[in-house]
Amino acid sequence: MPQEKPDLRNLREPVRFKRALTLVLMTLVLPGSAQIVAGSKRTGRWAWRVLAGLIGIVLFLVVLALIWRAGTINLLARPGTxxxxxxxxxxxxxxxxxxxxxxxxxxxxxxxxxxxxxTMSILDGTLVLLVVGALIYGSVLVNTQRDFVASVFGSGAKSKAEKGRYNVLLLGGDSGADRVGTRPDSITLASIDADTGRTVLIGLPRNLAKVPFPEGTAMAKQFPDGFRWKNCTINCLLNGVYTYASEHKSLFPGDPHPGATATKQAVEAVTGLKVNYYVLIDLAGFRDLLNAVGGITLDIGKRVPIGGGTSPIKGYIEPGRNVHLDGYHALWFARSRAESSDYERMTRQKCVMSAMLNQLSPKTVLTKFQGIASASKEVVSTDIPAGELGTFTDLALDAKKLPVSSFSAVPPLIHTGDPDFALIKTKAAEAVAKSEALDKAGSGGDGKTSNTPSSKTSTSTTKKPSTSKPTSSPTTSANNVDDVASICKA
Structure with a gap:
């Protein structure tokens, strides 16, 4: 039975006011304590039980995260959870x-x-608005996350790491009213160490010709001599594989994403690396995503035209140190091909990827999550299952602490019209081996220092930045293996 309410009229006014004030503040600090002291003890005890249960769950998740971070994220990222x-x-x-x-x-x-x-009415009302508002806002963020996971991530089969690595194909799709279908103008394979998160970006030119397909696949049967002009009629290059497969869905019965599947198969055959998953980013919506995260900051060594090609040049992104780019300018920095080659463009795209990896902090994600999630739903499609979200989030957190290296299959090493695919496989394997050697040696960066880089890894390097003008080729080393941080410091 609830306690009988005491009569406070005999107490002096200041005492009554302080007592009322204390009860409200006790509810803020420890919900249910006011009821234990002056109201229904049964109600107060129930509030404490609920609070103790919530604290216990939070502590359990904290301990679990310390032991198994990826599993904890996977659990919390499930739409049902x-x-x-x-x-x-x-x-x-x-x-x-x-x-x-x-x-x-x-x-x-x-x-x-x-x-x-x-005073009491205003205080109580304000605390109710603050506390309840914060909890309701939290529920809105959680709902946004649930909708984001359900919309972007699939429920497909989990792909196991191959030789201790996850290989994720990053495609920059450029679709629009003036384009026939979606063609990935940016094709990069991110090879990620499953233990450390150390990443190698393997860039493949969109104009790579005669690409093969793994033996036994539908595309290999259709193009036994590779994807070349005598077998097809329009854009028989690597970035045309996506369009061809999308227009010939009968070759991929039951596959909702034949274009991505065929491109994954081609990249596997070209690099010799198993492709676990793909992520397709629509460049037309990439601007909104970059605006949602507040843009990126880069050191730019060469002016980059805005526009060009079929449209006039509207201006330039000027070179300089710590240049902040909003979504519009970052998109042009990544996709502009005027006054440069496709290979220089590939390097700029890797710089943008590296910048986003290193500059997207947990604080940014938390404070701008709704904008990021909303933009991502329109921009990103992937076959990474929702159950693997924690795995890759965990790897991304580790990858932020390490430099990103890369290999580009571009001239003069590779003739894109008549590629030496055996050489591409060899150089891709060498780039991966070099990256793995750094982990085995316990190196924190470029193999010359054991210092652990900060979350802005690419802003520091033991090498002095080059003062020479960039050439049309994104690399200067003999084997076309480069450190993205030495090209564009992100």
Missing amino acids: LRVIQVLLILLAIGWAVLFFDAYRLGQPLTMERKHRL
Whole structure:
């Protein structure tokens, strides 16, 4: 039975006011404590049980995250788990609001002077708005995350790491009213160490000809001599594989993404590396995603035209140190091909990827999450299953601490019209081996230092930046293996 409300009229006014104020503040600090002291002890005990249960769950997740970070993220990222969290936050908001109103009632405001009664009403109302508002906003963020995961990530089969590495194909799709279908103008294979997150970016030119396909695949049967002009009629280059497969879905029965599947197969055959998953980023919507994260900052060594090709040049992105690019300018920096070659463009795209990896902080994700999630739903498509989200988030956090290296299959090493695919495989394997050697040696960066880089790894290097003008080729080394940080410091 609830306790009988005590009569406070015999207490002096300052005492009554302080008592009422204390009850409300006790509810803010420890929900249910006001009821234990002056109201229904049963209600207070139930509030404490709920609070203890929530604290226990949080502590369990913290300990689990310390032991198994990827598994914890996978658990929390599940749409079902997110729905439960969303409902719990709403119920917690309602319950806490009820406790605040009850604490206000227990203070018997009608027995106080008008100014004290007004003060208590304003304080209690403000605390209800702050606490409940924060919890409801949290539930909105959780719902946004649930919608994002359900919209972007699939429920397909999990792909195991091959020789301790995940290889994720990053495609920059350029679709629009003036384009026939989607053609990936940016093709990069990110080879990620499954233990350390150390990443190698393997860039493949979009105009790579005669690309083969793995034996036994539908595309290999269709093009036994490779994807070449005598077998097809339009754009028989690497970036045309996506369009061809999308227009010949009968070759991929039951596959919802034949273009991505065929491109993955081609990249596997070209590099000799198993492709676990793909991520397709629509460059037309990339601007919104970059704006959502606040843009990126780069050191730019050469002016880059805005426009060109079929449209006039509208201006330039000028060279300089710590140049901040919003979504519009970052997109042009990544995709501009006027006054440069495709190979220089490939390097700029890798610089943008590296910048986003290193500059996208947890604080940015938290404070701008709704904008990021909203833009990502329109920009990103992938076959990474939702159950692997934690694995790759965990690897991304590790990758932020390490430099990103790369290999580009471009001239003069590779003749794109008549590629030496055996050489591409050899050089890709060498780039991966060089990256793995750094982990085995316990090196924190370029193999010359053991210092662990900060979250802005690419902003520092033991090498002095070159003062020479960039050439049309993105690399200067004999084997076309380069350190992205030495080209564009992100």
